Amino acid sequence: MSSYEPQPYPTTTLLAYKAAAITGGVTGIGRAIVKELIHQGATVSVNHLDDASSKESFDSLKSEIAATLPDPTLIDTILINVPGDISQPETSTEFIAKTIEKFGKLDIFVSNAGICDFHEFLSLPPELYQKHRAVNMDGAYYSTQAAANAMKSFGKGGSIIAISSISALVGGAGQTHYTPTKAGVLSLMQSAACALGQYGIRCNAILPGVIRTRLNEEDLKDEEKRKYMEGRMALGRLGDPTDIAGPVVFLASDFSRYMTGAQLLVDGGAFVNFQ
Numbered sequence: 001m002s003s004y005e006p007q008p009y010p011t012t013t014l015l016a017y018k019a020a021a022i023t024g025g026v027t028g029i030g031r032a033i034v035k036e037l038i039h040q041g042a043t044v045s046v047n048h049l050d051d052a053s054s055k056e057s058f059d060s061l062k063s064e065i066a067a068t069l070p071d072p073t074l075i076d077t078i079l080i081n082v083p084g085d086i087s088q089p090e091t092s093t094e095f096i097a098k099t100i101e102k103f104g105k106l107d108i109f110v111s112n113a114g115i116c117d118f119h120e121f122l123s124l125p126p127e128l129y130q131k132h133r134a135v136n137m138d139g140a141y142y143s144t145q146a147a148a149n150a151m152k153s154f155g156k157g158g159s160i161i162a163i164s165s166i167s168a169l170v171g172g173a174g175q176t177h178y179t180p181t182k183a184g185v186l187s188l189m190q191s192a193a194c195a196l197g198q199y200g201i202r203c204n205a206i207l208p209g210v211i212r213t214r215l216n217e218e219d220l221k222d223e224e225k226r227k228y229m230e231g232r233m234a235l236g237r238l239g240d241p242t243d244i245a246g247p248v249v250f251l252a253s254d255f256s257r258y259m260t261g262a263q264l265l266v267d268g269g270a271f272v273n274f275q
């Protein structure tokens with residue numbers, strides 16, 4: 001196991017006065033992104049599943065963030081949640097509408113919600129494939145479209161960031177139902193960049209490597225696999241959700257103003273470390 005302790009980024013205001021929305025924002029990578037967006041001055045609207053455990057996760061996220069504010073009661077002015085199943089198109093419409101209702105605009109959208117239940121290929125039931133496609137691909141599509149329409153209506157451009165994966169570039173025997181969705185998300189950002197450039201809306205993809213979250217918790221219990229994975233990383237450790245938050249802030253900020261249709265691999269050097 002790596003002894004890496006995630007450190008907070010320095011407090012800056014890279015995203016001051018920006019309004020952001022993110023899907024899947026209460027656990028794993030999404031949770032770390034929400035914290036960092038707020039840390040950098042943005043207001044954030046979070047979509048998550050409409051179930052008890054996700055609501056609990058949102059409440060705990062809210063308290064954690066509130067505790068970092070000079071005035072904890074300010075939390076309700078900078079963070080809201082809009083529960084709903086992102087694989088359904090109407091969830092995205094409602095999510096973005098409620099975000100605008102609260103913050104009056106939308107500058108940043110992060111399509112992050114995703115699932116990965118590892119499963120062997122030959123016996124994979126169609127429902128499992130359909131579920132991964134519905135959440136990872138359809139969810140990214142509908143929410144990106146809804147966010148883009150809102151950004152266009154304000155006429156001030158915007159930044160859309162989708163969390164794809166190193167899996168858009170490489171395969172995995174237990175991920176035949178998952179890797180195509182991540183390649184799809186990358187492709188969506190490329191084509192959306194072409195469609196939305198005329199409105200000053202930038203679309204980019206982040207491709208995380210192996211980041212320790214509940215998605216791979218079970219898979220990485222296999223000591224041999226975990227050791228192999230750690231060995232793959234040029235930086236010698238698996239990723240932490242906070243490792244993805246910085247690159248999201250960069251793509252959300254004006255520092256990346258000439259970037260669109262790009263893919264940012266954030267994998268500790270796993271991809272290039274071939275032999």
Ligand code: RM4
Pocket residue numbers: 116164165166167172175208209210211215216
């Ligand atoms: C990533 C990649 C990793 C896996 C996670 C769940 O996109 O495929 O190998 O750990 O998903």
